[in-house]
Amino acid sequence: MSPRHATEDAPWVKALILAVMALFLAFILLLPMISVFYEALRKGWEPAKAAIQNPDALAAIKLTLITAAVTVPFNAVFGVCAAWAVAKHNFPGKSFLITLIDLPFSVSPVVAGLIYVMVFGAQGWFGDWLIDHDIKIIFAIPGIILATIFVTFPFIARELIPLMQEQGVDEEEAAVSLGASGLRTFWSVTAPNIRWGLLYGVLLCNARAMGEFGAVSVVSGHIRGLTNTMPLHVEILYNEYDFVGAFAVAALLCFLAIVTLALKTLLEMAQPQSRPARH
Amino acid sequence: MTISIRSVEKTFGRYPALNGVSLEIADGELLALLGPSGSGKTTLLRAIAGLEFPEKGQILFNDQDMTYASAAARQVGFVFQQYALFRHMTLAKNIAFGLDVRKGAAKPPKAEIDKRVDDLLNLVELPGLGKRYPAQLSGGQRQRVALARALAVSPSVLLLDEPFGALDATVRKSLRKELRRIHDATGVTTIFVTHDQEEALELADRVAILNHGVIEQVGTPQEVHDSPVGAFVAGFVGEANRLEGSVKAGHFQGGEIALPAQGAADGAAVAFVRPHDLIRAPAGEESFFITTDRINVQGPVARIEGKTPGGQRIEAAFERNSAEGLRRGDKLGLTAQKAYVFSA
Numbered sequence: 001m002s003p004r005h006a007t008e009d010a011p012w013v014k015a016l017i018l019a020v021m022a023l024f025l026a027f028i029l030l031l032p033m034i035s036v037f038y039e040a041l042r043k044g045w046e047p048a049k050a051a052i053q054n055p056d057a058l059a060a061i062k063l064t065l066i067t068a069a070v071t072v073p074f075n076a077v078f079g080v081c082a083a084w085a086v087a088k089h090n091f092p093g094k095s096f097l098i099t100l101i102d103l104p105f106s107v108s109p110v111v112a113g114l115i116y117v118m119v120f121g122a123q124g125w126f127g128d129w130l131i132d133h134d135i136k137i138i139f140a141i142p143g144i145i146l147a148t149i150f151v152t153f154p155f156i157a158r159e160l161i162p163l164m165q166e167q168g169v170d171e172e173e174a175a176v177s178l179g180a181s182g183l184r185t186f187w188s189v190t191a192p193n194i195r196w197g198l199l200y201g202v203l204l205c206n207a208r209a210m211g212e213f214g215a216v217s218v219v220s221g222h223i224r225g226l227t228n229t230m231p232l233h234v235e236i237l238y239n240e241y242d243f244v245g246a247f248a249v250a251a252l253l254c255f256l257a258i259v260t261l262a263l264k265t266l267l268e269m270a271q272p273q274s275r276p277a278r279h
Numbered sequence: 280m281t282i283s284i285r286s287v288e289k290t291f292g293r294y295p296a297l298n299g300v301s302l303e304i305a306d307g308e309l310l311a312l313l314g315p316s317g318s319g320k321t322t323l324l325r326a327i328a329g330l331e332f333p334e335k336g337q338i339l340f341n342d343q344d345m346t347y348a349s350a351a352a353r354q355v356g357f358v359f360q361q362y363a364l365f366r367h368m369t370l371a372k373n374i375a376f377g378l379d380v381r382k383g384a385a386k387p388p389k390a391e392i393d394k395r396v397d398d399l400l401n402l403v404e405l406p407g408l409g410k411r412y413p414a415q416l417s418g419g420q421r422q423r424v425a426l427a428r429a430l431a432v433s434p435s436v437l438l439l440d441e442p443f444g445a446l447d448a449t450v451r452k453s454l455r456k457e458l459r460r461i462h463d464a465t466g467v468t469t470i471f472v473t474h475d476q477e478e479a480l481e482l483a484d485r486v487a488i489l490n491h492g493v494i495e496q497v498g499t500p501q502e503v504h505d506s507p508v509g510a511f512v513a514g515f516v517g518e519a520n521r522l523e524g525s526v527k528a529g530h531f532q533g534g535e536i537a538l539p540a541q542g543a544a545d546g547a548a549v550a551f552v553r554p555h556d557l558i559r560a561p562a563g564e565e566s567f568f569i570t571t572d573r574i575n576v577q578g579p580v581a582r583i584e585g586k587t588p589g590g591q592r593i594e595a596a597f598e599r600n601s602a603e604g605l606r607r608g609d610k611l612g613l614t615a616q617k618a619y620v621f622s623a
Contacts, residue, residue, distance in 0.1 A: 173359070173363065174363040174425075176330075177357040177429075178351075178377035178428070180351065
């Protein structure tokens with residue numbers, strides 16, 4: 001037998017584990033993914049194209065992109081602030097803040113949606129005030145964006161906290177002792193050190209923001225052409241037995257997700273030494 | 280620049296890190312803060328740098344109160360144990376950082392900054408490496424860059440926190456000499472923290488010894504070694520046999536070991552005897568006997584370990600010649616030339 005490393009398993013064990021993994025991934029991930037594209041193109045290219053070019057579908061695509069475009073920058077700023085506070089400072093209630101950041105991961109998105117309906121809905125706490133001032137949040141775009149922000153806000157903070165904790169505060173202290181202001185220290189020292197982690201977080205946040213269903217479903221009201229995002233539009237089409245249409249939009253959603261992940265992989269390849277991938 | 284530290288107190292939670300520390304540092308001095316971990320030495324250094332702020336007391340730079348001045352306003356150079364170089368900047372950018380962040384008229388022209396960077400790279404003996412990144416350097420080289428970066432701003436005082444702690448023994452020794460050379464070349468007041476007494480005694484003009492947030496003694500390396508003022512310093516600086524016993528009428532008795540103890544108060548006491556202060560006593564003049572169980576010759580010195588009949592372990596260091604013919608298990612008569620006795 002050829003010599004092998006102490007932690008390396010026997011060849012047949014390795015092969016078995018790999019086979020199990022491959023089988024699992026094929027059934028759970030690859031097959032559904034292929035079926036989405038297969039179903040979308042079952043009747044050819046034209047019906048799929050028509051389903052996507054339908055005005056309601058276009059409105060849903062536009063709303064999804066707007067939601068992501070607002071959510072991601074908001075959560076990027078919030079994530080950097082939260083990670084900076086948690087990783088570089090000590091303050092009372094720090095562990096409570098970390099728990100709060102994790103809340104959206106543990107709370108069902110439907111509950112998150114309901115919370116916003118409770119607070120901002122017509123019968124909610126601020127309902128009367130909002131109606132008096134003619135502000136619509138629930139069953140309108142602001143509600144969808146709020147719900148999406150809630151669901152996706154841990155992504156960037158969670159990506160940055162371990163990175164910033166590992167880097168410590170030595171470099172910031174060095175910068176301050178050399179006469180740099182707080183802002184200068186952030187832009188010249190902190191920001192360059194976290195840029196790759198931030199980018200990963202942004203991409204993951206973006207993928208989730210485009211795909212969010214549960215919370216958005218509760219606050220959206222499903223008004224076609226107005227408050228339907230892509231995932232909601234897929235559901236409506238599916239429930240109306242328009243399978244080609246549903247799968248065509250679903251395929252587009254998958255495509256956007258794949259583009260996001262491809263970008264992330266490209267970035268990892270461009271920065272091989274920056275750090276090991278965590279996702 | 281002179282630095283005065285007056286009754287400084289600082290606590291972390293309920294744990295006191297500095298407990299009324301006062302210290303005067305003369306212009307151009309090279310001072311070591313020496314102490315075990317948790318003694319408050321790093322906290323004191325960081326308070327001088329403006330990276331921590333004390334709750335009580337004052338820190339003065341040339342009679343100017345800087346206790347609560349920001350780190351940026353103090354113009355100190357700080358060198359970290361883990362280098363803390365900016366990892367995404369070249370060495371030249373790292374060294375220039377303190378000048379680059381200056382605003383308006385205070386910021387030197389680019390050509391001047393470049394020249395300063397080159398001069399400093401020469402000073403720390405890394406000429407021409409300005410375009411490299413920190414990750415491409417060894418630990419010793421990184422610490423040299425950190426030193427150059429701290430010196431770039433012409434600091435009024437240079438502060439080093441365990442600067443050689445992360446380096447291996449050989450590099451540490453050569454960097455120690457280098458720091459002394461750079462200190463002598465620039466004349467900048469320098470304070471460094473270390474837990475390594477050899478480093479402190481070899482490098483510093485004066486050593487301040489801290490324990491539990493209090494300064495136990497300040498003095499030249501010779502003073503703290505030869506004339507310790509208390510039990511902690513006697514046990515911490517240099518090697519010593521620690522003996523417990525009591526003093527009666529100017530004599531210390533600990534087990535079968537008797538030592539002179541002029542001036543010590545009667546009562547329970549501890550005595551410290553340095554291994555090299557023990558000599559082989561001529562027959563009839565022995566203060567006590569040990570049975571040797573280990574004889575180790577290192578260059579010119581023979582180190583003898585053994586036990587008194589009462590079980591007290593004793594270590595002695597002789598000139599190699601006077602240990603000639605001595606064997607393991609031999610009974611050896613010793614007498615102490617010098618002992619430090621303190622009330623317990």
